[in-house]
Amino acid sequence: MTKFFATLATCGVMFMSSGPSMAGDFALNGVAANGAKLYKKSCATCHGKKGNGKGPAAIALTPRPSDFTNAAVMAKTSPEGIYKTIRDGGAAMGKSPLMTPWKAVLTDQQIRDITAVVLGFSGMSKGTDK
């Protein structure tokens, strides 16, 4: 019985330490280092190189692109939500339709890598790199 509780506690600690990326059944498996260049190429135009939502195209967009450095904004989402928003576009997730889907342009792994970059702007990336 003690062994059972010890195992349960260990699993619990692993779950907590992995952060939001392990919420539910979703495992991000993204590598921020691999996604950095892709982020600049595909996302920085709107979201900015620093992820602050102030990319050069932001002036033309209403609503403005998400600020990934804003903890309050990021608290409303999850790694899975970010991954799905990039993959399927904003409209599919009840967000801005100006956020286009990227699943036809990027591979699934590339989307996961970019998600890891986005999480990095907010400090949510702990445990996402594998």
Next chain:
Amino acid sequence: MKVINSLLALCALSVAIVAVEATLTEFSAPACPARPESESPRFPDKAWNVEYGQAQAVPAFARKFNLTCTTCHSAYPYLNGFGRKFKRAGYRMPDEDGSVDPDMQNHRTISKNLVLDETFPLALGMDGDLLSLRSGGEAEMAPFGQLTLIGAGNFGTIGSYYVNFAVAAGEDESGETTISGHGVVGVHPSPLLNVVAGHGNIYHHDPYNSRSPHPIVAQHAHVNQSQFIQMYGYDSGLFYSLGATAGPAGKLGRDRQGYARLAYDFTDNISVGTFTRFGRTAEERDSALAHDDAEGGHDEAAVAGATVPELNDLSAGVDFNATIGSFNTVALVEWSSQKNVLDSSEKQQELVGYAEFFYVITSGDRPLLMPLVRADYAQDLELNRRKVSVTANLSSYILANARIGAEVATDLVVPAAAEKSTRATAFFSTYW
């Protein structure tokens, strides 16, 4: 696959350039509507309208960067503040400070000296009038008005190109299909210094909407094409351009003109500008004394018999562009003067201008409705003749890149010898 796409793009571009060159030598450009000879017999058809560059949406750019059309267009083909930055940067994605970061471009490095776009750089546009009614005339239909093939993008890290190949139905005096095209290449070493050269309208690279016609209002447009070379740059809100143009040599001479433009952006969406054009003009193609004949060639007899020598041409004006929320304003006023080189007492002066207001109602990632009103003014300062017309236009963007609409334009004031005209048009436009 991407390598194949790049090779196909290169082949298509080569074919397009060859085709445009062949077209330019084999076909005459669509004739501009000639001013009635009785109004000003000694001078060519200069205006009654503002001269424009050609404005088109280029969906190839949206595909290249996987962005929506509204990223660059408030409602195509009107450029918004970011669209102007993109155009100024030579169709490259500008960074936050206006410079160009190669890592933000969707390019593919084939080799050290060969960098091409990742995506197929072609777009296709189609414009037509579903029904057109004019007072005193019969109803006309031209659902196939113009088919346009556009190739545009980048080569290398600082090069740009734009090739436009258009087939237009019944625009010349004979009513036959015409083919035209233009091509421009550019190098963009820094935001302060860009050089573009090619054959087209000198306002082709002007990023401000005041020099780019609305597709339907383009019926008012006066589009001249010529060889030109131009430098332009931008810093701290100030845009400049300086260029020279020369038309094809003809019996009446050759256009040789310089032109310049300054504009200041108070914000990304509010700007004022000034521009000038100066030099000699022969205006052979548009001259009331030298109409193109039905076969598309020049009427040699008329040209040989012409007594009008070259003209000293000078024009200057101011323009204004503003977008505040969903409300947009574009306005321009231009004064122009033409004098006989041999006899300066023979002159013509004109004042032309327009003001255009439109509101964009958006839905999701596209404009839904765009009501527009516009007023055009023209005055012959020598003969003190005036023309004032107003236009009302309502467009619906049934897709982000397809638009249908209706327009009514009517003359309020016309010269004594002319009759007032009212025109109603149902139109569509789509770019893919």
